Amino acid sequence: MNEPATLTEPALDELTPPPTPPLRRLLTSSTATYLFAFDLLLIVFFSAVSHGHVFASWENTESMLGDGAEGLLLAIGLTIMLSAGIFDLSLGANLILSSVAGAMLLEHLAPSGAQSVSAGYAVLAAAVCIAAGAVFGLVNGILVAYVGVNSLIATLGTLGIGTGIALVLTDGSDISGLPASLQTDFALKQILRIPLPALIALVLTVVLWAVLKYTRYGMRTLAIGSNRAAAEYSGLRVRRHLVTLAMLGGALAGAAGFIDIARFGSTNTAGHTLDALNAATAVVIGGTALMGGRASMFGTLWGIVLTSVLLDGLIVLNVQSFYQQIATGAILIAAVATDRYRALRRV
Amino acid sequence: MSVSVRRRAVITMTAAASLALGAAACSSSASSSTSAAGAATSATAPATGSTGAATGFKLAGTAGLASDPFWISLMCGGSQAAAAAGSTITWHAESSSGTSNAVDEQDIQAAGLENPQGMVLSPTGTESYTPILSQFNTKGVPVEEVNAPSTATNYYQAVVSPVSDPNVAAMAKLIAQGAGGSGSVAVLAIVSGVPVINDRWEPMVAALKKLEPGLSILPTQYDSADTNKAATIVSALLVAHPDLKAIWTTSGPEGEGAVEAVKAAGKEGKVLVYSFDATPDLVTALQQGTVAALLAQSPYLMGRDAVQNLISYLKTRDGSTTTPGTASPQQVIVPTMILTKSNIDSAAAQQYEYKATCG
Numbered sequence: 001m002n003e004p005a006t007l008t009e010p011a012l013d014e015l016t017p018p019p020t021p022p023l024r025r026l027l028t029s030s031t032a033t034y035l036f037a038f039d040l041l042l043i044v045f046f047s048a049v050s051h052g053h054v055f056a057s058w059e060n061t062e063s064m065l066g067d068g069a070e071g072l073l074l075a076i077g078l079t080i081m082l083s084a085g086i087f088d089l090s091l092g093a094n095l096i097l098s099s100v101a102g103a104m105l106l107e108h109l110a111p112s113g114a115q116s117v118s119a120g121y122a123v124l125a126a127a128v129c130i131a132a133g134a135v136f137g138l139v140n141g142i143l144v145a146y147v148g149v150n151s152l153i154a155t156l157g158t159l160g161i162g163t164g165i166a167l168v169l170t171d172g173s174d175i176s177g178l179p180a181s182l183q184t185d186f187a188l189k190q191i192l193r194i195p196l197p198a199l200i201a202l203v204l205t206v207v208l209w210a211v212l213k214y215t216r217y218g219m220r221t222l223a224i225g226s227n228r229a230a231a232e233y234s235g236l237r238v239r240r241h242l243v244t245l246a247m248l249g250g251a252l253a254g255a256a257g258f259i260d261i262a263r264f265g266s267t268n269t270a271g272h273t274l275d276a277l278n279a280a281t282a283v284v285i286g287g288t289a290l291m292g293g294r295a296s297m298f299g300t301l302w303g304i305v306l307t308s309v310l311l312d313g314l315i316v317l318n319v320q321s322f323y324q325q326i327a328t329g330a331i332l333i334a335a336v337a338t339d340r341y342r343a344l345r346r347v
Numbered sequence: 348m349s350v351s352v353r354r355r356a357v358i359t360m361t362a363a364a365s366l367a368l369g370a371a372a373c374s375s376s377a378s379s380s381t382s383a384a385g386a387a388t389s390a391t392a393p394a395t396g397s398t399g400a401a402t403g404f405k406l407a408g409t410a411g412l413a414s415d416p417f418w419i420s421l422m423c424g425g426s427q428a429a430a431a432a433g434s435t436i437t438w439h440a441e442s443s444s445g446t447s448n449a450v451d452e453q454d455i456q457a458a459g460l461e462n463p464q465g466m467v468l469s470p471t472g473t474e475s476y477t478p479i480l481s482q483f484n485t486k487g488v489p490v491e492e493v494n495a496p497s498t499a500t501n502y503y504q505a506v507v508s509p510v511s512d513p514n515v516a517a518m519a520k521l522i523a524q525g526a527g528g529s530g531s532v533a534v535l536a537i538v539s540g541v542p543v544i545n546d547r548w549e550p551m552v553a554a555l556k557k558l559e560p561g562l563s564i565l566p567t568q569y570d571s572a573d574t575n576k577a578a579t580i581v582s583a584l585l586v587a588h589p590d591l592k593a594i595w596t597t598s599g600p601e602g603e604g605a606v607e608a609v610k611a612a613g614k615e616g617k618v619l620v621y622s623f624d625a626t627p628d629l630v631t632a633l634q635q636g637t638v639a640a641l642l643a644q645s646p647y648l649m650g651r652d653a654v655q656n657l658i659s660y661l662k663t664r665d666g667s668t669t670t671p672g673t674a675s676p677q678q679v680i681v682p683t684m685i686l687t688k689s690n691i692d693s694a695a696a697q698q699y700e701y702k703a704t705c706g
Contacts, residue, residue, distance in 0.1 A: 063582030172414025173703035176628030271573035315583035
């Protein structure tokens with residue numbers, strides 16, 4: 001036969017790697033999706049192992065939602081600030097100071113010992129909390145953007161100043177005895193069996209996700225975080241943008257402050273010391289870069305879910321308090337380490 | 348020694364924050380209430396005209412956290428007692444939280460710089476302060492200890508809460524009755540490893556186990572004085588233990604967090620919250636019926652008795668050469684009180700509520 005000699009090279013099909021199965025592709029596509037899968041795994045584990053599977057009960061989910069609302073608000077605020085490279089350590093102090101502002105107004109409006117307050121006054125108090133948070137954020141923003149102090153240091157400073165001002169305003173203790181109607185009509189109220197504060201936090205998460213992904217504001221935020229000099233050269237008003245971001249994060253902390261006084265009927269000036277750190281944990285685990293330029297709002301959400309599920313699950317399983325800390329640390333490391341492995345192996 | 352000292356050992360995340368607060372406070376460490384009648388040493392007549400003590404005495408004192416209602420009440424009791432006797436007392440307290448020997452020593456030394464005639468010491472650390480006390484004693488300055496029984500012999504006297512408190516057993520009985528004799532009891536504390544905080548729940552757990560073996564006492568959980576974390580912990584406990592009947596908490600934030608979680612789970616009236624302390628927020632909760640009972644010390648009475656006894660001693664020994672603190676310190680016990688909704692408005696209860704402002 002007169003066939004031309006063919007080189008024995010493999011067919012083109014055999015050179016390219018086989019297509020990744022769709023499930024694996026989904027799981028490895030992003031940190032957020034991966035974290036969601038990790039969370040599901042944890043939830044399944046806790047549900048299976050808990051006595052009577054109580055972890056899987058709706059009551060438990062309601063509690064976790066209600067308890068996680070404040071943390072989620074702080075974390076999404078931190079996410080959007082971190083996108084532009086602002087690291088905010090003062091979130092807890094902001095929450096406290098805003099809650100004190102709102103509590104002082106309520107003390108003024110509602111006669112002492114009043115159990116209920118009108119809806120109008122409640123909304124006013126919420127507005128004051130949010131406004132106080134925004135002002136706090138404004139101070140942070142000016143320090144970072146215009147004075148040029150590194151955000152870590154600036155917010156470390158405002159952390160102390162904010163806490164101190166709160167203590168001065170409350171004469172050192174907490175403002176308590178706030179109207180119980182705030183608790184019954186807002187903090188403990190449920191819509192479709194989801195606690196209202198959690199619903200608000202979830203809605204805001206989706207809103208901010210959309211802002212980051214689809215709006216020019218979001219794009220500019222990421223641009224600033226990614227390369228500040230380039231953003232300035234390309235004409236963006238970087239400093240003003242940073243201030244608005246800080247105010248946004250501050251307003252969210254203010255909202256968390258209002259939820260705090262609504263839930264407990266009192267401020268908590270001695271608490272919230274780890275709030276900023278917990279928010280940062282969730283944000284970083286979720287895939288947002290500490291340096292800025294890359295953010296994942298849903299990653300943050302699943303990060304908060306992770307920490308909430310962990311804390312709740314370990315207690316439900318009756319794990320002793322000291323072992324809880326070990327377990328939490330180990331699982332956090334596991335979550336991030338396997339995510340790194342995934343990212344490196346991504347095809 | 349079992350101590351019923353009330354203090355929040357809050358874990359502060361950033362040392363820098365406390366440094367900043369501390370630096371500001373150190374410059375104004377006398378920020379806490381000094382008696383308004385401070386200057387009136389010779390203007391007001393003394394209570395009794397004893398040997399040479401025609402004028403009042405100049406005293407100095409140390410306390411824990413200047414912003415905490417417990418310490419505010421203690422300083423208030425002391426200052427009012429001093430004013431009533433025509434004396435003055437200057438307090439040195441901390442403005443950032445945390446108990447430490449170093450902080451105590453700073454306060455003591457600051458107080459010593461004023462050359463007081465008598466000292467009131469409320470240690471928050473674990474040291475015995477013997478060398479420092481010796482310095483005061485050689486100068487003839489008696490030191491009255493408040494709120495922390497000590498084996499040191501250099502104190503003239505120690506004014507304390509009962510070491511083995513019969514009210515703990517009484518409160519345990521209340522809890523057991525409220526629980527109906529069976530079910531679980533949860534314990535919520537601030538942090539682990541701090542003796543003064545352990546003393547707020549360990550005796551209670553022991554008493555409950557002894558009194559009602561049918562109750563199952565759950566392992567203690569810690570919330571770092573954060574109401575949100577307290578609520579999260581209690582929510583989880585409510586889910587995990589459907590037979591949970593009572594929660595014992597060691598201070599205000601734990602109590603408030605527990606109350607919120609119980610309400611959120613719709614278990615008001617089925618799960619009762621009891622607490623140590625009578626901070627303003629806990630007292631409000633008691634009046635509203637969300638907390639069942641409180642076990643309260645009386646920092647006001649402790650401060651008052653400490654200063655009164657010190658002044659009496661100074662008056663009687665004036666002119667003598669007795670060196671104070673050479674004998675074992677006497678202990679003056681100020682009892683605790685169980686506050687319930689029915690007695691909270693009584694005159695006796697007023698001295699047991701921790702006030703956020705003096706007067």
